[in-house]
Amino acid sequence: MIIAVDGPAASGKGTIAKALAAHYGLPCLDTGLLYRAVGLAVLKRGGDPDREADALAACDFDDAILAEPALRSEAVGSLASRVSVHPSVRAALVSRQRDFATQPGGAILDGRDIATVIAPDADAKLFVTASVAVRAQRRYSDAQAQGARPDMDSLIADIQARDTRDMSRDHAPLRVAEGADLLDTSDLTIDAAVRQAIALVDAQL
Numbered sequence: 001m002i003i004a005v006d007g008p009a010a011s012g013k014g015t016i017a018k019a020l021a022a023h024y025g026l027p028c029l030d031t032g033l034l035y036r037a038v039g040l041a042v043l044k045r046g047g048d049p050d051r052e053a054d055a056l057a058a059c060d061f062d063d064a065i066l067a068e069p070a071l072r073s074e075a076v077g078s079l080a081s082r083v084s085v086h087p088s089v090r091a092a093l094v095s096r097q098r099d100f101a102t103q104p105g106g107a108i109l110d111g112r113d114i115a116t117v118i119a120p121d122a123d124a125k126l127f128v129t130a131s132v133a134v135r136a137q138r139r140y141s142d143a144q145a146q147g148a149r150p151d152m153d154s155l156i157a158d159i160q161a162r163d164t165r166d167m168s169r170d171h172a173p174l175r176v177a178e179g180a181d182l183l184d185t186s187d188l189t190i191d192a193a194v195r196q197a198i199a200l201v202d203a204q205l
């Protein structure tokens with residue numbers, strides 16, 4: 001059984017994917033972390049994330065980078081979005097994701113192109129979304145909990161820039177896959193969003 005969860009930044013897709021993993025007893029892969037690892041590896045090597053050759057070279061990152069706290073920052077999220085437009089970078093990360101998806105017993109993957117490219121034959125597909133204002137507020141609260149006081153206007157601008165880049169790129173752009181159910185978490189608590197996600201997945205299985 002493969003469950004695909006796609007959606008934009010801070011939509012709640014990661015939280016929902018982890019809750020689904022616990023509910024169905026499946027392993028879960030946050031595929032954004034792979035693109036973030038490439039973005040961070042380019043930065044560390046002094047490369048240019050917009051230069052395809054530099055980004056591709058960073059795809060052989062050491063797995064230890066996946067445990068670095070900096071990986072979760074908004075700055076690295078933006079770098080990830082820049083390296084992810086390059087077709088060769090996307091291609092270099094495909095087999096790792098497909099191997100995870102096709103392991104015996106099944107898997108859950110969350111990202112931008114899981115239901116469209118990585119696992120188009122997934123047994124259940126969700127597209128999780130939320131308004132830009134709500135997503136920026138979530139990022140604000142996350143940052144505040146870590147003692148930071150981010151500027152709300154720049155958070156909104158970052159999210160909009162990332163949405164535009166992710167949706168308008170030529171290769172594997174973010175879009176709702178055929179057969180996917182839409183889940184808008186703008187006005188939902190985490191518990192309510194998870195309950196709805198389980199109901200939608202159960203109905204697709």
Ligand code: C5P
Binds near residue numbers: 080113
């Ligand atoms: O989901 P997360 O915010 O960690 O993803 C970071 C960036 O990686 C996204 O903005 C997107 O550009 C890219 N990404 C992608 N395909 C995926 C997962 C993430 O292009 N499957």
